[in-house]
Amino acid sequence: MDVLSDAIAAMRTGRPHSGRRDxxxxxxxxxxxxxGAGFHVVLRGSAWLLPSTGEPVALAAGDVVFLAHGRGYALTSGPDVEPTILRFDSDANPPKSPPPPPPVPDAVPDTVLVCGAYWLDRSRAHPLLTELPEVVHLPSRVGAHRSLQATVELLGAELEEPQPGSDIIVSSLLDTLLLYILRAWWQGEARADRHPTGWAAALADPAVTAALQAIHAAPDHPWTVEELGAHGGLSRAAFARRFTTLVGRPPLAYLTWWRMTTAGRLLRADDTPLRTIAERTGYTSEFAFAKAFKRQYGVAPGQYRRQAS
Structure with missing residues (x-):
């Protein structure tokens, strides 16, 4: 299993949405x-991103910007332009942004954007996302992020001229775009810093990555610290120190956290019996699972499912 993909799947709710804006x-x-977590791609022209904190960010054609934490921001043609509030349709589930205004006849837009959002359950936010800065800016550079740029081009084409099947294609491309954005950021952090910390370092560390992949592949397995360390070729003590330093939790604490995060996602998704969810998350009985779940979430699994429906 892929830790990055799992982290996104655990937080995502509903379908992402996007639109082209002239x-x-x-x-x-x-x-x-x-x-939501918003993203913007400048297909043509330029723009300014005005985050809730920090300095304005100049965006050029080909730039991608991702805002993971749901804080307000503005996007303008210049740093001194007064923006208009973009009001979402709160009756939609998830909320949707209003449709773009019709194009101006015979006019060439100064800037063309692809804008969109992913809707997230922040109650169990994975540290892969919580560690991100307020603004992830991926400038366009020749030869850089080729897979990301290819996805942007495909998405832009589908939004400009929708064809049969575009609805599913766009949804799939948005999922792909998010993973490419995060991959590009984390890989860039690992390359730029000789001593990366946190999850940038964890994903660059073979021993820790091997253990994380093992946990995500089989959360139901009765893992021990020795077993997880063996996946990375380290002794128990050396592995425990390295994992705790980089991930921010001891190995078995992260295992429990991931099991409960997985359980919450399964409870929200469908009517899978509690006994089955208990088995999938490594608990020998429904009672033991319910006790562990209530300790983490403050409510019983059945009540959590009813509240989420």
């Missing part, structure tokens, strides 16, 4: 706080 200067739009 902009005519001066323009500006403000996105308020939300449960």
């Amino acid at each position: 902009k005519y200067a001066p323009w500006g739009m403000r996105i308020e706080d939300s449960e």
Whole structure:
């Protein structure tokens, strides 16, 4: 199993959405706080990103920007332009942004954007995402992030001229885009820093990565610290120290956290029996599972399922 893919799957709710927006200067739009993680791609022209904290970020054609934490921000044609609040349709589930205005006849837009959002359950946010900075900016550079740029081109083409099957294609491309954004960021962090820390270091460490992959592949297995260390070729003590330092939790604490995160996702997804969920997450009985779940979530599994439905 892939730790990055698992982390996203555990947090994602509903379907992502996106749209192409033609902009005519001066323009500006403000996105308020939300449960979503927003992204923007500049297909043509330029733009300014004004985050809730920090300095404005100049965006050029080909740039990709990702905002993981749901804090409000603005996107404008210039740092001094007063933006208009972009109001979401709160009756939709998940909420959707309003459709873009119709194109101006015979006018060439100054800027063309692809804008969208992924909806996340932040109650069990994976540290892979919580460690991200407020703004992930991936500038366009020749030869850099080729898979990401190819996905952007395909997405832009589908949004510009929808064809039969575009609905599923766009949804799949948005999932692919998110993974490429995060992969590009983490790989860039590992390359840029000779001594990376946190999850940038964890994903670059073969021993820790091997243990994480083992946990994610089989959360139902009765893992021991010795077993997990053996996956990375380390002794129990050396492995435990390295894992705890980089991941932020001891190995078995992370195992328990991931089991409960997986259980929450399964409870939200369908009507799988509690006994089956207990087995899939490494508990020998439904009673033991329910006790562990309530300790983590504060409510019994059945009540959690009813609240999430």
